Amino acid sequence: MTQFDTYDSLLSSIVAESGDEVKNPATGEVVGIAPSGTPEDMDAAVQRARDAQKAWAKLGEEKRNELLVAAADAVDAAAEPLAELLSREQGKPLNGPNARFEVGACSSWLRVTASFDSPDHTVVEDGETTAKIYYRPLGVVGAIGPWNWPMMISVWQFAAALRMGNTVVLKPSEYTPLSVLALVKVINTVLPEDVLNVVTGGGDVGGALSANAGIDKIMFTGSTETGRRILESTAASLARVTLELGGNDAGIVLDDVNPKEIAEGLFWGAFINTGQTCAAMKRLYVPESIYDDVVEALVEVSKNMPMGVGLEEENVLGPLQNRQQFDIVDRLVKEAKDGGARILTGGDPDYDQPGYFYPTTLVSDIDNDNPLVAEEQFGPALPIIKYSTLDEAIEMANALDVGLGSSVWSADRERALEVAAELEAGTTWINAHGTVDPRIPFGGMKNSGYGLEFGIEGLKGVAYPHVVNG
Numbered sequence: 001m002t003q004f005d006t007y008d009s010l011l012s013s014i015v016a017e018s019g020d021e022v023k024n025p026a027t028g029e030v031v032g033i034a035p036s037g038t039p040e041d042m043d044a045a046v047q048r049a050r051d052a053q054k055a056w057a058k059l060g061e062e063k064r065n066e067l068l069v070a071a072a073d074a075v076d077a078a079a080e081p082l083a084e085l086l087s088r089e090q091g092k093p094l095n096g097p098n099a100r101f102e103v104g105a106c107s108s109w110l111r112v113t114a115s116f117d118s119p120d121h122t123v124v125e126d127g128e129t130t131a132k133i134y135y136r137p138l139g140v141v142g143a144i145g146p147w148n149w150p151m152m153i154s155v156w157q158f159a160a161a162l163r164m165g166n167t168v169v170l171k172p173s174e175y176t177p178l179s180v181l182a183l184v185k186v187i188n189t190v191l192p193e194d195v196l197n198v199v200t201g202g203g204d205v206g207g208a209l210s211a212n213a214g215i216d217k218i219m220f221t222g223s224t225e226t227g228r229r230i231l232e233s234t235a236a237s238l239a240r241v242t243l244e245l246g247g248n249d250a251g252i253v254l255d256d257v258n259p260k261e262i263a264e265g266l267f268w269g270a271f272i273n274t275g276q277t278c279a280a281m282k283r284l285y286v287p288e289s290i291y292d293d294v295v296e297a298l299v300e301v302s303k304n305m306p307m308g309v310g311l312e313e314e315n316v317l318g319p320l321q322n323r324q325q326f327d328i329v330d331r332l333v334k335e336a337k338d339g340g341a342r343i344l345t346g347g348d349p350d351y352d353q354p355g356y357f358y359p360t361t362l363v364s365d366i367d368n369d370n371p372l373v374a375e376e377q378f379g380p381a382l383p384i385i386k387y388s389t390l391d392e393a394i395e396m397a398n399a400l401d402v403g404l405g406s407s408v409w410s411a412d413r414e415r416a417l418e419v420a421a422e423l424e425a426g427t428t429w430i431n432a433h434g435t436v437d438p439r440i441p442f443g444g445m446k447n448s449g450y451g452l453e454f455g456i457e458g459l460k461g462v463a464y465p466h467v468v469n470g
Contacts, residue, residue: 003078004186010081014181020200022178025091025319026309026355034177037201039208042171045197046214049140049167052194057137057165064163065114071187072110078186079103086151086179087310087318091356096316097272106155106183112438113159119459123467130470135463137165138240139216142209144230146222147173147321148276148378151183156453157219158196161462166217170198171206173222175322213237217462220244221278224402224447242451242461244278244444247404248376250397251281251433252419254390254410255289262409262431263297267305269407269433271360274307274317275380276325279405279442281433283373284384285393291386295344295364298384302345302360307380309355319356320379326356329379332372333361336383341366346380368396376402390419398424404448407433 004010015032022031056064075082083099092098124131143157150172158168172180177200184198199205210218210233220230221244234241251269253262269281286294307317320326326349333347346361361381363372373383387393397406406425410416413430420428426444429435436442441457443450452461 003189004081004182005078007081007084010078010085010182010185011178013185014178020174020177022089022176024088024355025321026357028354031085031088032178034181034200037199037205039204041201042169042199042205042208043212045169045199046140046142046209046212048194049169049197050214052192053137053139053165053167056162056167056192056195061118061163061165064165067190068110068114068159068163070190072107072114074186074190075103075107075110075183079107082151082179082182082186084311085182089178090147090150090176091310091318091321092273093308093310093312093315093318095313097268098316098318099310102149102152105152109152109155109438110159113163116163116456116459119456119463132468134466134468135164135460136466138462138464139166140214141166141168141217141219141462142171142212142215142239143168144171144206144209144218144220144222145173145180147175148273148278150176150179153221154180154183157221160453160458161217161219162191162195164459164463166462167195168197169209169215170196171209172198172200174200174202207233210234210239211236215239217241219453219462224449227449242443242453243449244442244451244453245404245447245449246376246402247278247444247448248282248374248400248402249279249405249407249425249433250283250285250423251407251409252393252397252423253284253286253290253294254408254412254415254419255287256411256415257290257409258411259290259293259297263294263301265432266294266298266409267301270382271305271317271380272434274320275382276321276378277434279427279434279436281405281407282376282378282382283397284382285387285396286384287390287393288386288388291384295362295384298362298382299344302362305360307357307360317360317380320358321356323356325379326358329358329377329381332375332377333363333381336363336366336370336372339367339370341370341372341383368399374400394419394422398422401446402444402448403446404444405429405434407431
């Protein structure tokens, strides 16, 4: 038995008597009331984090790592209540690569981050000169998170920051505040007071965080438009910034694959979290020689992927998290239809149902300049574009102003690597898409942001290099 061994005990520890209603996007039912924070609340949280930071840094790396592992243990002990809350608030099913998967990823990320060797290293040691780089904590890291993976991305942001001796203030999305409040509540049973802080609220609260002179680093995951506003707000303080912004990832299938063997990988590359993932595959380029076979294989896989209320154990796809996102996907699929594309599956939502369910939608025979291809749909719709030559596919994949992820699918690894070298993206996966790993750096290029998270490079990103020469 633990302090938060049931869903009710966890929920009751975080909900407010008054504030903002949070509703289940699958049913419309109220999940709970989130505190309605203010810019003044944010300023107070930043000050608490500043006051706690020096003592946290002085604990030393070994002790901080021990506490991160203890935090992972606390998450594991409350895993099922956390997953249930996440499913109710975000909409994602318990099973598949969804709620239970996300909570498990939180504890794994904490453990792996604590296991890394120190990034400190010797630069020169030649008998006359000795120079070393030490990575020191920046101070207070402000983290602004999204609604698609609210718990996991929060951990991506704060695990490395805490490991390196910073304190953290989180501002979760107003769509999914309860999940992050609950995660922080569980982890703070282990951490010292005011090391990890969270303030919920709207855009004004996020603005107060990014503009606060007491913040030394901002980490943001979300839209490119919001990322630009965050950059503007940090101009006065010159706070460092890591931005993981929107993507419209391309996957390129080569003509040597077995379509049936790669179909499930293609499906989950596109439809993980019901397509609501920045690094999901959102455009698929297939050679005309095997186009019909790939399309047919994808349709067969999609038939076996049930969508429904997340708490029902059989489901692996859920609703879109909010009405705004539903409307975006609905508009883009309609524009694909109007442009002459063929809807293979889906494309016909029930507008009278209580949840924001958009059916799994596969679209073929679509032009590369159709809005469903050119814009990030961020939902369960995948356009499949036919190409004649590999050069044509690479040119289409690189044509957009985003570059988060990409993938190449081939039976010949060397051939796939040659194509990968031509793609403009922060990450290119081979025969997979969107599979992140806490050991492997991750970040974007073009309008998909800059800065790296994860691995040793992620530790360096939340510290400043101090060169000691002599």
